[in-house]
Amino acid sequence: MSNTENRVITPLFDADANAQSIAATLNTQRQSFIDDGYPTLKTRIDRLDRLIDLLRVNKQRFSDALRADYRARSHFDSVVFDVLVPIESLKYLRKNTASWMKKESRGAKFPLNLLGADAHVFYQPLGVVGIVSPWNFPVQLTFSPLGNAISAGNRAMIKPSELTPETSALMAELIHNTFATEEIAVVNGGPDVASAFCGQAFDHLVFTGAPSVAKHVMRAAAENLVPLTLELGGKCPVIIGEGADLKAAVERTFTFKTMNAGQICLAPDYTYVKASQLEEFIQFARQFVESNFGTLNDNPDYGSVINARHRGRITSYIQEAHDRGYRVEALADDIGLAQPESHNKLAPTLVINPDSDAKIMCDEIFGPAMAVKTYDNIDSVCTEINAGERPLALYYFGSSKAEIQQIKLNTTSGGMVVNDIAAHVLQDTMPLGGVGHSGMGSYHGFDGFRQLSHAKAYYKQGLVSLTPYFKAPHTAKMLKLLEKVMG
Structure with a gap:
């Protein structure tokens, strides 16, 4: 602790x-x-x-x-x-x-x-x-x-x-x-x-x-x-769509997923990737951690979870996924689930294709774990996102104008970013806020x-006031005039 x-x-x-x-x-x-x-x-x-x-x-x-x-x-x-x-x-x-x-x-x-x-x-x-x-x-x-x-x-x-x-x-x-x-x-x-x-x-x-x-x-x-x-906050999804540069998408996603050990309200929470790209996605994610951090335990650039209680909460999601038979991929080997003494650090960890009732899919993770879901068509992705609480942000990687427009119009989130993560938070010209469950x-x-x-509201009357037209006694002539002007 x-x-x-x-x-x-x-x-x-x-x-x-x-x-x-x-x-x-x-x-x-x-x-x-x-x-x-x-x-x-x-x-x-x-x-x-x-x-x-x-x-x-x-x-x-x-x-x-x-x-x-x-x-x-x-x-x-x-x-x-x-x-x-x-x-x-x-x-x-x-x-x-x-x-x-x-x-x-x-x-x-x-x-x-x-x-x-x-x-x-x-x-x-x-x-x-x-x-x-x-x-x-x-x-x-x-x-x-x-x-x-x-x-x-x-x-x-x-x-x-x-x-x-x-x-x-x-x-x-x-x-x-x-x-x-x-x-x-x-x-x-x-x-x-x-x-x-x-x-x-x-x-x-x-x-x-x-x-x-x-x-x-x-x-x-x-x-x-x-x-x-x-x-x-909420569960901010990432969608890797048509025409995406997969390596760049992984690098930008995991830059924010590893920043402050993923303890960011705008951090990616779960990612949709085409089934045919899953293994390459995992490989790029592992390479990102290795090339940018190497070992994590003694690395000053990789931070800790705020305390033992929160670390235990995140590890419980991973442990439950393991116990239920889901594929679990730790992206580094030197900080495992059973090493809380390492300044409460925890290695970035992927859980592949968990069901919607898994804890990692029900709670906001707020840490260095991530669920990865495979998909076949963008319609099913929108349906799944809309079935959950509205997130603070949604991220799309790709070049398909049709997919971008579909996601923009048919999902609801506090903000949406295309081909980057959390970039809108640096734009002081834009509001930062949620919708529904996210704020x-x-x-x-x-x-x-x-x-x-x-x-x-400030109103100063000019040369003419309308008030005399509304005062009693009310006449049929005045009502007819007002009906003509206002009706």
Whole structure:
């Protein structure tokens, strides 16, 4: 078991203590939001700049904290995906916030538009946004929605994961030293603190994590009618279709399946491949692991599963598949199922053609195992995908325009990527969000700004008002006129 699993982090300030102190911090932020009035562009840019500087200056500290939490985690992955990617997103917000703050003309009805009427929408900050962030990319998945909240002019309270206590404590320290509590506050603690946090009367709550936990978050938020953004996960399928470069498809798929040991909400979960290509697929996958990692046990580029409990969960899927007689292919030999002492590492492992009731096909794997299913025609693939919960992302490799169009129109997923894996997450111009079981709402760029704002309708009457036409006493003549104009 990881030496961080049972550790209790001493909070930096009293906001972590209980529901009452969390509520007190929330009230402090809300009152400050009201007292300060509408946040100017200058205020928002200043806060975004401080977030960017916080990440830039402390990238080594974040990498060290993540390695301590995981016991084994790639320095490259930590710096690129937990520091540089959120910096890029924050820079995009800084560049575009001014234009997003401008009013959107909606055009008053004719002929009122010719008589001076003004109809527009402007995006007003909600107030205080609560953010519950996960353990797999704890910095990126805190700072991404946080940047949207700040760009939109809100205050924010953050509850990081207790499964990455060193990283959560570091975020609390750095944010506490960079921002006033009235601007951004961090609340650390275990599940009881998370429960108390989610039960607060935030103006919006953003949760990133597992669908099973999201159900509890929704119940807690419902008590105060708090609107939600849920960034969940699910079983993201890969389809290797007509005209695919099989070797490139395998390399791109397993780059993300081995990154952070597959603990990514957008990681490929199961793959469809033509029966005639199965053996070549397995061979390319094995070659990828060998050529990019060699041995895994002592390789700093291959990370560990977050803790022994999660490793045991993943190995149970593999063991069940073995016990049921499915073909199991470990892609490396030096970390087997019975070696949890190896920093909780686990070799990438394939399970071939499991039935739909196998555990590996029922649960989101969130680790370095993958089911591989063979197929004969694309219709059956779409049918199987549609029979399950809607995934956060779907990936297609191939050059068939007909297959791409069929999958695009006839399957539902949070996002779809052709000839790559998770590439859409790097596009700040696009929303990141799920659908159905994989979530609701989105963040990133303008979509996140809009999600964490209130689109306020504003109408100013011009020279003529329609109200006199509606007042009593109502006459047949007036009704006939309105029927002619409006009917």
